[in-house]
Amino acid sequence: MNRLHIKKAAVLGAGVMGAQIAAHLANAGVPVVLFDLPAKEGDKNGIVRKAIDGLKKLEPAPLANKAALKLISAANYDEHLAELAGCELIIEAIAERMDWKNDLYGKIVPHISANAIIASNTSGLSIDALSQALPADVRPRFCGIHFFNPPRYMRLVEIIATRTTDAGTLDALETWLTSRLGKGVIRALDTPNFVANRIGVLSILAVMHHTQRFELGFDVVDALTGPKIGRPKSATYRTADVVGLDTLAHVVRNMHGTLPDDPWHAHFKVPAWLEQLIAQGALGQKTKGGIYRKVGKEVHVLDLGLQDFRPSSGELSAEVAGILKDRNPASTRPAASPHCVPRRTRRRSSCGRSSATFSTMPPCSSNPSPTMPAIWISRCAGVLVGRRGRSRSGNPPAGRTSPGRSPPTSPPARR
Numbered sequence: 001m002n003r004l005h006i007k008k009a010a011v012l013g014a015g016v017m018g019a020q021i022a023a024h025l026a027n028a029g030v031p032v033v034l035f036d037l038p039a040k041e042g043d044k045n046g047i048v049r050k051a052i053d054g055l056k057k058l059e060p061a062p063l064a065n066k067a068a069l070k071l072i073s074a075a076n077y078d079e080h081l082a083e084l085a086g087c088e089l090i091i092e093a094i095a096e097r098m099d100w101k102n103d104l105y106g107k108i109v110p111h112i113s114a115n116a117i118i119a120s121n122t123s124g125l126s127i128d129a130l131s132q133a134l135p136a137d138v139r140p141r142f143c144g145i146h147f148f149n150p151p152r153y154m155r156l157v158e159i160i161a162t163r164t165t166d167a168g169t170l171d172a173l174e175t176w177l178t179s180r181l182g183k184g185v186i187r188a189l190d191t192p193n194f195v196a197n198r199i200g201v202l203s204i205l206a207v208m209h210h211t212q213r214f215e216l217g218f219d220v221v222d223a224l225t226g227p228k229i230g231r232p233k234s235a236t237y238r239t240a241d242v243v244g245l246d247t248l249a250h251v252v253r254n255m256h257g258t259l260p261d262d263p264w265h266a267h268f269k270v271p272a273w274l275e276q277l278i279a280q281g282a283l284g285q286k287t288k289g290g291i292y293r294k295v296g297k298e299v300h301v302l303d304l305g306l307q308d309f310r311p312s313s314g315e316l317s318a319e320v321a322g323i324l325k326d327r328n329p330a331s332t333r334p335a336a337s338p339h340c341v342p343r344r345t346r347r348r349s350s351c352g353r354s355s356a357t358f359s360t361m362p363p364c365s366s367n368p369s370p371t372m373p374a375i376w377i378s379r380c381a382g383v384l385v386g387r388r389g390r391s392r393s394g395n396p397p398a399g400r401t402s403p404g405r406s407p408p409t410s411p412p413a414r415r
């Protein structure tokens with residue numbers, strides 16, 4: 001397959017991602033059938049219609065032009081599966097559960113056309129494992145197509161082949177995503193959470209760990225880990241709300257289940273407070289409340305110390321703001337423990353030549369890592385905690401960490 005002609009597409013799932021992916025396809029002039037589960041009461045397209053309506057209000061705007069809405073039609077799996085026959089591209093974007101995705105694939109297969117490309121927007125489930133639910137003749141046309149949130153604005157798209165994806169189909173899809181949707185495509189291997197989430201979710205977990213360790217407010221940490229370090233305004237915790245706390249938890253659980261040998265495996269856990277929010281149905285922006293929520297015109301943030309929500313100031317003290325002006329924080333960090341420096345060894349190759357290599361060292365507990373948020377948090381927490389002596393939990397201030405602990409400051413050096 002050299003060139004794709006997508007005259008019509010389908011998106012399965014009208015949640016946070018599916019609705020916005022449909023909007024972006026419509027922005028590019030592609031008619032889209034947007035599917036979701038049939039509503040239990042009233043109009044069976046109720047769930048999808050609500051999602052389409054939501055596109056008009058969402059910020060930043062997923063639609064380049066409200067007229068693009070006309071290109072999106074609502075559908076449900078009870079009544080409209082036959083519409084799939086006219087779609088050359090089908091993007092699945094339902095909840096991050098392998099069993100649910102597999103069930104859906106079983107439902108759609110009898111209705112898809114012989115040339116349609118089917119792709120999953122999964123955040124990190126194995127694409128090869130997902131493909132096993134498809135018949136052998138469909139598998140060469142199946143791959144991962146990982147858009148990021150918000151899909152209209154995030155340039156990166158990861159595409160992931162299975163062992164059976166047809167190479168020409170993947171090439172054609174890459175060309176189409178680049179030229180028609182304006183995306184920057186990378187090809188990721190079918191490893192847990194692919195590339196960006198493997199790094200990004202580890203970073204989120206590291207920040208969560210240090211937040212609790214230094215007993216910082218979620219809003220203070222967001223002030224530290226947003227634009228001040230070149231990251232989006234939504235920083236860490238607002239980003240979690242935008243992603244959806246349930247989706248984030250699925251991704252963390254996937255890491256826990258599939259990366260048993262990772263040096264940070266012990267930290268691949270959903271914090272108890274996050275599990276609690278999910279259990280209460282507070283899933284973030286999509287349920288109008290998660291770590292943050294609006295109370296009237298005020299934004300409130302969950303405070304673990306208070307075990308309640310409080311108004312969020314998101315302001316930094318003058319001391320912390322001063323630290324953030326430091327352009328080279330690594331130059332002033334405490335001396336590294338010898339256990340944290342990659343060890344240089346000599347290795348003899350098969351042809352007898354010896355070469356220098358760096359061996360992987362165990363996680364370091366006593367010095368800040370080169371991971372920017374971890375440095376900022378450690379140093380800024382030093383100011384915040386140091387000012388009041390010891391923290392409420394009795395943890396020593398930053399820079400005097402007890403040697404027995406191993407916070408996920410960064411993965412050990414790999415070269």
Ligand SMILES: NC(=O)c1ccc[n+]([C@@H]2O[C@H](COP(=O)([O-])OP(=O)(O)OC[C@H]3O[C@@H](n4cnc5c(N)ncnc54)[C@H](O)[C@@H]3O)[C@@H](O)[C@H]2O)c1
Pocket residue numbers: 013014015016017018036037047092093094095096097100104121122123124146147148149242243244247286
């Ligand atoms: N949220 C993000 O930032 C983000 C980013 C990239 C990729 N993803 C991935 O995109 C996919 C969708 O995520 P989302 O954030 O849009 O989720 P979401 O929770 O907002 O929406 C999930 C949708 O799946 C539907 N659904 C639930 N159970 C179903 C079932 N058994 N059968 C069919 N449909 C079902 C729901 O009705 C809902 O519309 C997931 O695989 C997720 O990992 C999410």
